Amino acid sequence: MSHMVYCCLMTLDREQVLRSAAALLTRKSTATMDEVARAAGIGRATLHRHFAGRDALVKALESLGIQEFEAALDAAALDEGSCEEALRRLVAAVEPSAGLLSFLVTENQLFEGDEVNEGWNRLDARVSALFRRGQERGEFRIDLTPAWLTEAFYGLVSAGAWTVQVGRVAGQDFQYMIVELLLGGARRSVGQ
Amino acid sequence: MSHMVYCCLMTLDREQVLRSAAALLTRKSTATMDEVARAAGIGRATLHRHFAGRDALVKALESLGIQEFEAALDAAALDEGSCEEALRRLVAAVEPSAGLLSFLVTENQLFEGDEVNEGWNRLDARVSALFRRGQERGEFRIDLTPAWLTEAFYGLVSAGAWTVQVGRVAGQDFQYMIVELLLGGARRSVGQ
DNA sequence: ACCATATGAGACATGAATGTCTCACCGGAG
DNA sequence: CTCCGGTGAGACATTCATGTCTCATATGGT
DSSP states (O other): OOSOOOBTTBOHHHHHHHHHHHHHHHHOTTOOHHHHHHHHTSOHHHHHHHSSSHHHHHHHHHHHHHHHHHHHHHHHTTTSSOHHHHHHHHHHHHGGGHHHHHHHHHOTHHHHSSOOOHHHHHHHHHHHHHHHHHHHTTSBOSSSOHHHHHHHHHHHHHHHHHHHHTTSSOGGGHHHHHHHHHHHOSBOOTTO | OOSOOOBTTBOHHHHHHHHHHHHHHHHOTTOOHHHHHHHHTSOHHHHHHHSSSHHHHHHHHHHHHHHHHHHHHHHHTTTSSOHHHHHHHHHHHHGGGHHHHHHHHHOTHHHHSSOOOHHHHHHHHHHHHHHHHHHHTTSBOSSSOHHHHHHHHHHHHHHHHHHHHTTSSOGGGHHHHHHHHHHHOSBOOTTO
16 A cells, blocks of 8 residues: 555554664664675565665664654643652653664764754753752752763663663662662661 | 783783773673774784683673772772662762773573583672672661662663763763662652 | 555665785794 | 894685665455
């Protein structure tokens, strides 16, 4: 059928392929096009019909990651209520995409090149704004810059995704680990 | 001269080459053997005389990173005094190697393969032991496992190295950022 | 049943990185 | 000065991922 139903500018096939590619590349970032195709249960030729080449695949993955992260930011409603609760909602919303995000973040090949996808700037700005709002509300300390807190957020999400994947901690603890460390740190407070 | 002075099982030449290779690969993990050679100011043939191939180079880099990290652990004297102070010493000692560590950590190609260098297990155990000692001393909270705190430590060191490198924060703040976030978190405590 | 489309498998060429080789050159030791 | 080990430059073959192609097949609608 040539008249397929489009959803979000992406066919269902394409979406499925992209999902499995993300899952594979998250684990093995150097996976070959053939491996990606096999992982998706399709032939290499078909993969090439969907994505012109490896670059196009990675770009599509980048778009997917940005889209998912942006959706997580929307779902978390960062402007509402306390910033601590907003951060908890954000981590919960971003968990399903953590692996993909981790892959994209470490794929610094994207960042060293000509031009970065402007989507990352938008995302950085929104996360950074959350931390700034928390500082202005007196919830977050002001001696750590929003820029650093944003990078630390990415770093901890990646570390959490990795740690869960290798089985060093249970996936059930993902949100708790990240939020608690990011908010409260490792030091035992007097009250606890 | 065929009778060269050996130091730490490594010639001075080899050491220099390894340093610049680490610096380059930290920035561009996909750098070519030729690029590595140029960065070291030597010819590709000479690079091959020092390291049989790319794999050997990466292995040597891994050994160097492990060696430096182990030296940092020694210098930090993790068993002495409070664990908070020990952690501060560790971050300070590890700062010069942060870029190399970041490269090696993200080079998951090393971890997905046949066998991981047993050195990583030793390092993990020592860092983990620090956090466990802190928990036993009542300094650190016990609801975050030493395994997670260890991974978070790696993640924050990597994030810090990256953030400093791209100029998002000043290199001068490296230690403070990491230690303060890892120990105290982003939440503003009542006393502050 | 027929046809159109998409697919999988494989062959093939291309390009890039790698690994090996030779050769001319340089600098120091004898 | 002469010799010799180390070096840089380049040529060369090899390997591997990639990209393109063809063709037989399966699927699905008419």
